[in-house]
Amino acid sequence: MATDSFLDRRRTIAGPGYNRWLVPPAALAIHLAIGQAYAFSVFKKPMGALISGNVDKPDALDWTPGQLAVVFSIAIVLLGLSAAVFGKWLERVGPRKAMLASALCFGGGFLIASLGVEQHNIWLVYFGYGFVGGCGLGIGYISPVSTLIKWFPDRPGVATGMAIMGFGGGAMIGSPLAVALMAQFKDVAPMGVAPTFIAMGIIYLIFMMFGVFTIRVPAEGWKPEGFVPNTQSNALITTANVDADNAIKTPQFWLLWVVLCMNVTAGIGVLESASPLIQESFSDTAMGVGRGVTAAAAAGFVGLLSLFNLLGRFFWSSASDKLGRKPTYMIYFGLGIVLYALVPTLAANASLTLFVVVCCVIMSMYGGGFATIPAYLRDMFGTMQVGAIHGRLLTAWSTAGVLGPLLVNYLRDMQKAKNLTGAAAYETVFYTMAGVLVVGFMANLLVTAVSARYHVKEAALAKVIA
Structure with missing residues (x-):
């Protein structure tokens, strides 16, 4: 019988006595990272002045605001599409493998986009940050949420709020980080954008790996101590399941x-x-x-x-x-x-x-x-x-x-x-x-x-x- 790999769902099942409050930090590690997407606007002016080197007087060959706006739009569209396409795969393979896929796509998207910036090829940026990174967004967005709901059947709103709060706060980390890195690298590359993308891709990949290594799912039939589902006061809450x-x-x-x-x-x-x-x-x-x-x-x-x-x-x-x-x-x-x-x-x-x-x-x-x-x-x-x-x-x-x-x-x-x-x-x-x-x-x-x-x-x- 083949040995389960570290990424298999069976290897993430929590043992008896596991503290479910250890799961939210794993979810936050993913959502705080992919929430950087909300901070993409900090790159728009620097990326629109790679040729001229002057954000106030862009060159005719510089990328326009309209071209750069498409990057974010592609990422958001792919967020929804990848979440829809890979949702059942996530449920089958478990959150650890899905989180790893998210980390590789999101971090890798930055690296591909850095090549696009270096070569001033907008299509590589679209493919890297928009398409590949967008797939990382979608898979990463849903993987910890599903797990948290299973850990907190008594407080599902609190559980989802904890994770998705991280996505909303990702820009508060990503924005100053990007500004600081571009200032650090401005003397070695136009506007410091390309090396900033490389650094952020590596930083976020490492940060997201914390979630990959620490995530756990509850054993089949697990319930919080003393928890009894109450559907009598709310007819919308079901104890059944729909695929x-x-x-x-x-x-x-x-x-x-x-x-x-x-x-x-x-x-x-x-x-x-x-x-x-x-x-x-x-x-x-x-x-x-x-x-x-x-x-x-x-x-x-x-x-x-x-x-x-x-x-x-x-x-x-x-x-x-x-x-x-x-x-x-x-x-x-x-x-x-x-x-x-x-x-x-x-x-x-x-x-x-x-x-x-x-x-x-x-x-x-x-x-x-x-x-x-x-x-x-x-x-x-x-x-x-x-x-x-x-x-x-x-x-x-x-x-x-x-x-x-x-x-x-x-x-x-x-x-x-x-x-x-x-x-x-x-x-x-x-x-x-x-x-x-x-x-x-x-x-x-x-x-x-x-x-x-x-x-x-x-x-x-x-x-x-x-």
């Missing part, structure tokens, strides 16, 4: 797909517009000479939004364990509709403090939507293939990642073509995003328990486990 192939045949899956897509699309409305909106609406003209919002202050505002994006992932997801997943999304959408519609009025009235507070609450719910959806899926479809189902649902994120920016930029440009400035140029954006949330609210309202005809029968379940 990934049957899950996508249910109306509930597609309703949740719409829920996630609408939440992300609307959130991108704030992310795309926050910095220019706050600078243009709260200018010296609106606030009085010397009292306007500077570019530096706007950057601080964007950083504050990132912090609330991170904190919201843990707060709202944890709260959903008490409130229930469906009521929590009702709050996201119901309160969000009001707040999105209020933003243009606050900007027009130069109510800076309230504007900042409202945007922070909006971003907390945007982050919360990402962290709550895996627990929602667990409630609806069980734990057997929740990672694979989550992976397929993430195609909603890929869709929103393309649709959101296109919609926001189109609406903003349309208003500016009418010579509208300041808050007036962004009114249509935020009112449209409020309408997007109405669609999400209705989809969530229609979610009901999954029909028993989709449940995996006991004999089939035993075969899957074996």
Whole structure:
């Protein structure tokens, strides 16, 4: 009989007495690394000045902002697609092998992209950071989430919040790291970008290996001491299981797909517009000479939004364990509709403090939507293939990642073509995003328990486990 390799799922099964709180650090090691994707914007100006060497006066041969924006879009699209394609493979081989694949793809993507930067070949950058790195994003995103849900059946919201909070916070590490490395290498390569990519690829690969070596899965039938599933108070929570192939045949899956897509699309409305909106609406003209919002202050505002994006992932997801997943999304959408519609009025009235507070609450719910959806899926479809189902649902994120920016930029440009400035140029954006949330609210309202005809029968379940 062949000996199991270190990467096999059987080698990751925890023994008796294993402390499940050792698993979250392994999950965070993966998500804090791949969360760097949110910090890609720090490379855009340096990468757009590799020929000229001057970020303010790019050469005609330099890459344009539009060309560089495609890099991030490819990575987000591949995140959703790879999560959907490899979700069932993850459930079969276990999290250790999946995490290793993620680390190799994500770290390797940086190395390939560095070659593209060195040769000034945008297609190599697209392939490296976008395609290969994007596959690392998708596989890495779902692998620890599925494992945590199995370890924390009593607190799935807390579990998913812990992991996905790391993805939201990855940019807070990745951004200053990239800036520091580019400054260190600026004398040995154009803008210091290529060696920075090499260094970050190696650093993240090593960092992610901590998760690979330390991850564990619970033994079959394991439950926390004293845990008794309670479905009487919430008809949406099932003790049965639905496999990934049957899950996508249910109306509930597609309703949740719409829920996630609408939440992300609307959130991108704030992310795309926050910095220019706050600078243009709260200018010296609106606030009085010397009292306007500077570019530096706007950057601080964007950083504050990132912090609330991170904190919201843990707060709202944890709260959903008490409130229930469906009521929590009702709050996201119901309160969000009001707040999105209020933003243009606050900007027009130069109510800076309230504007900042409202945007922070909006971003907390945007982050919360990402962290709550895996627990929602667990409630609806069980734990057997929740990672694979989550992976397929993430195609909603890929869709929103393309649709959101296109919609926001189109609406903003349309208003500016009418010579509208300041808050007036962004009114249509935020009112449209409020309408997007109405669609999400209705989809969530229609979610009901999954029909028993989709449940995996006991004999089939035993075969899957074996």
